[in-house]
Amino acid sequence: MGINLRGRSFLKLLDYTPQEIRYLLDLAGTFKNMKRAGTPHKYLEGKNIVLLFEKTSTRTRCSFEVAGMDLGLGVTYLDPGSSQMGKKESLPDTARVLGRMYDGIEYRGFSQQTVEDLAAYSGVPVWNGLTDQFHPTQMLADLMTIEEKLGRLKGVKFTFMGDARNNVANSLMVACAKMGLHFTACAPESLFPEAWLVEECRKLAEASGGSVTLTEDVEAGTRGADVIYTDIWVSMGEPDEVWETRIRLLKKYQVNRRVMEYAGPQAIFLHCLPSFHDTKTTIGAEIAEKFGIPEMEVTDEVFESPQSVVFDEAENRMHTIKAVIYATLK
Ligand code: CP
Ligand code: NVA
Numbered sequence: 001m002g003i004n005l006r007g008r009s010f011l012k013l014l015d016y017t018p019q020e021i022r023y024l025l026d027l028a029g030t031f032k033n034m035k036r037a038g039t040p041h042k043y044l045e046g047k048n049i050v051l052l053f054e055k056t057s058t059r060t061r062c063s064f065e066v067a068g069m070d071l072g073l074g075v076t077y078l079d080p081g082s083s084q085m086g087k088k089e090s091l092p093d094t095a096r097v098l099g100r101m102y103d104g105i106e107y108r109g110f111s112q113q114t115v116e117d118l119a120a121y122s123g124v125p126v127w128n129g130l131t132d133q134f135h136p137t138q139m140l141a142d143l144m145t146i147e148e149k150l151g152r153l154k155g156v157k158f159t160f161m162g163d164a165r166n167n168v169a170n171s172l173m174v175a176c177a178k179m180g181l182h183f184t185a186c187a188p189e190s191l192f193p194e195a196w197l198v199e200e201c202r203k204l205a206e207a208s209g210g211s212v213t214l215t216e217d218v219e220a221g222t223r224g225a226d227v228i229y230t231d232i233w234v235s236m237g238e239p240d241e242v243w244e245t246r247i248r249l250l251k252k253y254q255v256n257r258r259v260m261e262y263a264g265p266q267a268i269f270l271h272c273l274p275s276f277h278d279t280k281t282t283i284g285a286e287i288a289e290k291f292g293i294p295e296m297e298v299t300d301e302v303f304e305s306p307q308s309v310v311f312d313e314a315e316n317r318m319h320t321i322k323a324v325i326y327a328t329l330k
Contacts, residue, residue, distance in 0.1 A: 005023070006330055008327075008328050009119040009126040010125070010127045010128060011115055011136070012112070012134045012136050012171070013136045021175075024140055027326065028144055028322065028323035044072050044325070045073075047073050047074070048076070048103055050078060050104075051106040052078050052085070053108045053109075054107075055080060055130065057108055057130075060129045061077065063317040064127075064325075065077065066318050067318055067325055071322060071326060096121055098118075098124075099123045099124045103124055106126075106127045107129060108128075110237055115131055125328040127324055127325070130167060130236075131167060132235070132237055134167055134170055134174075135167045136171055137317065137320065138272050139171050140321075140324070141317040141320045142175065142229070142272070142313060142316075143179060145312055146158075146226075149312075150227075150266075150268065153179045154181070154209060157225045158182060158184065159221055160187075160231075161229070161230045161253045161297075162191075162250055162253055163232075164185035164187035164193055164214070165192060165193045169193060173185065173212060174197075180205075180209045182213070183210065184213040184221050184222075186216075186222060187250075188216055188249045191249060218253065218259065218262075222262040226266060227268055228260065228263050228267055228269050230255045230297040231297065232276060233247065233276075253297075256302060257301060267307060269307050269310070273313075275303060276295070277298050279294050
């Protein structure tokens with residue numbers, strides 16, 4: 001049966017079947033080849049999209065802008081604090097206004113409910129560019145990169161290290177469970193994903209041939225892994241006060257040479273970025289001075305090593321986001 005995603009929102013991966021995810025990955029591959037070959041693909045000329053950001057961004061914003069422009073779309077960017085939404089105008093009112101002017105809406109912000117409500121009220125496809133709970137467009141880029149580098153998704157041993165209940169980790173667990181990967185969260189128990197989501201993912205993994213494992217043991221969690229993935233220890237929207245406890249909890253879950261040796265030479269390293277792997281950022285330098293750690297979730301050595309494919313992964317954000325825009329607006 002053909003897949004048709006026209007008119008659909010992309011709010012979380014839980015809403016999509018493995019076949020639909022497969023379709024988006026294949027479409028992203030087609031767009032990547034077209035971009036490389038210089039083949040124009042302004043298939044959506046005459047349509048317009050708006051990008052609504054309540055948190056900062058480099059990759060997601062630029063991916064939506066470039067993908068939109070490559071597809072011939074008009075693109076409006078609203079930065080954090082520059083729209084009336086929430087302050088002078090309710091979310092349902094803003095959604096209905098944007099839905100009258102635009103063919104699609106990207107939203108990055110805090111609550112998952114906001115992006116769900118935008119979709120309910122606007123009447124046009126809404127794409128989740130990250131909420132506190134999920135980061136679904138990131139997942140398509142991650143799956144695409146794994147498949148490009150390892151040649152398969154099914155059966156891949158995938159380990160996430162760090163804050164395993166953040167938006168990226170939650171989404172990775174869902175993505176792996178849907179697509180038949182063996183997902184391991186390697187983290188302190190207090191940062192394990194929520195029980196309901198683990199249960200949901202275990203059911204999905206049963207159907208796909210994957211699995212979901214939670215462990216506090218670094219060696220057990222990383223030995224023989226094909227993919228080692230980490231994310232920043234404190235996410236956008238969390239108060240600065242949590243740094244101290246988070247560092248204490250997660251220091252032992254840093255991706256370093258020892259972890260990559262447990263995994264083995266076949267393993268690749270992924271990170272959604274941005275990353276604190278040195279002191280060349282203001283926050284990185286502040287943390288180094290305050291807590292005496294110059295590298296956080298990943299060492300500079302691993303980040304810069306041949307096993308690290310983080311910039312291929314970042315590029316794939318654009319190709320996969322283009323697939324989502326095209327499939328839902330065409
Ligand atoms: N990975 C990611 O979403 O990056 P940005 O915060 O730069 O968009
Ligand atoms: N967990 C991170 C992801 C950034 C892309 C955050 O929410 O800040």
